[in-house]
Amino acid sequence: MTGSKTGVIFDIRELTIHDGPGLRTTVFLKGCPLGCAWCHNPEGMTRTPQVLHNPNGDRLAGREYRSAELANLLNRQAPLLREGGVSFSGGEPLLQAAFLAEVIDQLDGVHVVLGTSGFAPEAEFRSVVSRCDLVLFDLKLIDPVAHRRWTGVDNGPIHRNLALLAATAIPYIIRVPLVPGVTDTDANLRAMARLVRALPRTPRVELLPYNRAAGGKYAACGLTWQPGFDETTPWKADLAPFHELSLEVSIL
């Protein structure tokens, strides 16, 4: 039955700033196959609802929605989101690809943005992005070894999905988290710029500065914050590698 699939959402936020153009509501889908050392949403890592233990009390992160229920909630906001729309983020939203596709199919003319790591089976990736109006595609590290070390997964599927996306007509933007000493190195940014330059329909690049507030949520999730890099190092945003290849780049 349409609308019967269920998914787990850990937050719905309105008036989000960095999740696409215009006035947006962002849905955060729970669960992520990656384990990025700098992850800002540790409550989005696991697939199932969990209790967060905050100093001022416990809070349940994650609630199951039927796709029709979530779509209805978003459709009710749609009249005010005409100059913007809805964004899906996470976690990794493609971990719940079938649910997400069903939600999007039930939206009434709402502009849809997907924020993704790109790490997903090809069919599921195709299925969801084909339903979106804009994809914010994360690139973190180009070197496969470094990628595996810092995110826990191989970046081969990510690069293959990026190529798939670039071959469609769907607008897309490359997003790069600037992690001090990890992703913001000259070598990584140059490799990234070369990769982006080689893509069809050359996308814009947006750099996201590192935010030191990342560690705060880990204790609430029962995790230990051990980033493995020196987060006190000031982030740097060297735009030269992108400019040298005539790429459009900005800092968010």
Added chain:
Amino acid sequence: MSNPVEPRTPNQGMAPDLPALPPRLAEMKRRIRAGEHHVLRTTETIDVLSECEAEQLTWPQRVARLTRRMCEAQEVVIDPDERIAFTRTVRRVPPIYSDAAMRELLAGRTVHELGPINNICADWGMVLGQGLLARRDTALATRERMAGDPAAVQFLDGALETLDAVLALARRYAERARACARPDLADLLERVPAHPAATFHQALQALRLCHAVLWMSGHYHCGLGRFDQYLWPYLRADLAAGRLTEADAEALLAEFFIALNKDSDLYPGIQQGDNGQSLMLGGRRRDGSDGVNPLTAMVLRVACAVALIDPKINLRVDRDTSLELLATAVQLTRLGLGFPQWCNDEVIIPGLLGAGYQLEDARDYSVAACWEFIIPGRGMEVVNIGAVSMPSAVDQAIRAALANGEPFARILDRVAADLTAQVTVLAEANRRLLLPPAPYYSVLMDGCLESGRDLSQGLAYNNSGIHGAASSSAADALAAVQTLVYETHQFTPARLLAALDSNFADDAPLRQALRESAPKVGNHDDRADAWLAQLFELFADACHAAGSNGRGGRFRPGSGSAMYYVWLARGHDGMCEPAIGATADGRRQGDFFSSSLAPSPDTAVRGPISVLQSFAKINYRRICNGGPLTMELADSLFHGAEAVEKVALFIRAFILSGCQQLQLNTLNVDTLRDAQRHPELHRNLVVRVWGWSGYFCELDAAYQNQIIGRHVYGS
């Protein structure tokens, strides 16, 4: 994946394009904030009462004499740095009646607040355009025409006395300026306010003086009206003639704004900063065309540069308002001064029409001190005669119905009856209202000199405003009882009643369920929002049924709270509204209510879009006394280049939502907490309190804490 990596912004995000004050004005601002001009104030209070008694003056004569003596007592202060002159040197407004005589005068009657006419707005465009000599001629002509009408003659003689007093004060300023080798100021003050202003500079000087004399006459909450509408013709002519550059104009405007902050400490208000020096920008002209002009954006830019609590800025918007203007205004929001306050013409103009205003007047609305809609020059409205406590009405009804085993529908009947009773108390007191004569304010109004009638005798609009306060808590209580007691039967009436009586001392699980399992206003959830809308319908019915206010007006229901979010929660000396204990929304006794329209503190709310949608369900055609939807934004939301545009788009969504008025405040809760611990480090920290902005550290702790407890979006 990496959603919102919140950016740190070392090189951007902190308003790089905001104008800075030129050094002369930065120094002027510093001196005024430091209160250096206070040494110019005289310490003694002038004695007006003795001569009033000796000459056995009537009330209108006494009020006129007060204005005259206050003007005469003013020392002339020519500050070498000022291009717009006037510094108040007489600290206190003296009494014109002894306490005993005042009591006798008021036997059986009531006065509004402190007494003197307040919270209205002069027809500044008319005053600047005519000049006081022309007003004088009008008064003389009417006096001749109405020579056989003693009351008119007495009123006009008083008006003339005040006119002559202001003219004499301006003359003394001009003479001193001449003697001090300030021919520029001397020329200015020989021209205005006597004659029609011919330039932007003259208009600002005339406004500064005429406005200051209102305060000196004991009036307060003296509004500035549709500032960009009445001043733009002067600026436009100056720019066209090449007499003034845009930078000069901005400097004059900045100086005028800084000057408005000189005497905040002398103005009466519930808290420091509650002074009603509000101005309106934008909106439709009287003929329905778009009134936005280059001065609209200039005022917003200059207010950013000045960054003081006065003037409080309001901006009228509709779906045709350009995104560019909205973004310029959002730059001001971002500073955290708590303005502009946004007024939705698409909702307010039809609401005023429904309340009996003429179309041209409805298009010409401004706000009183805080948010109530008034027509400059044409309204002798008393916009805030009190508030009905919606939580109290609901609480009484719930307790009675549960105790008697009544069905849910009976609660609503009881709420309606309680609201009616509360309105009736306010209405009856208001019908005994005695408005004191105000000869000088009448000079500045439309038609008083022409008709020989003081404004206290009535103007075109004479309504009385009542606010429906703390509505979301009341609606949440109804929703909680409906859901948890009547529908799911999770709790028995007896258990809820016991918990309310004990302030939830022995029943934490019940309180938690009321807080967390029941629907709440602010989530676009009809199960709660329907009660919000219904409460305002019942309130509107009650105001309608109250009929005439005895002054040729009616009772206008609104949605503001003013200080009632503290008073109704905790009680206050002299308050006639009912105080309240613990409530069925899970609120403990003494916990604050939310400000005007906002979700109840400490409830789960999805975000600002849902909040808009919840509060759009109120029928503002019937609730048209103002009172804004109030939201706080985290200052961190403004990091990043796109944030200003996003918030501007949010304003668009507000317009489309059908909400009436919006108050957006930018704050940082950690900074506020730090300011409580170290006030000396945060002297200039400004917050919006209710319909006004003030210095956080000058507020009583209750008001500080209420702000800290608000919902903050985007953090």
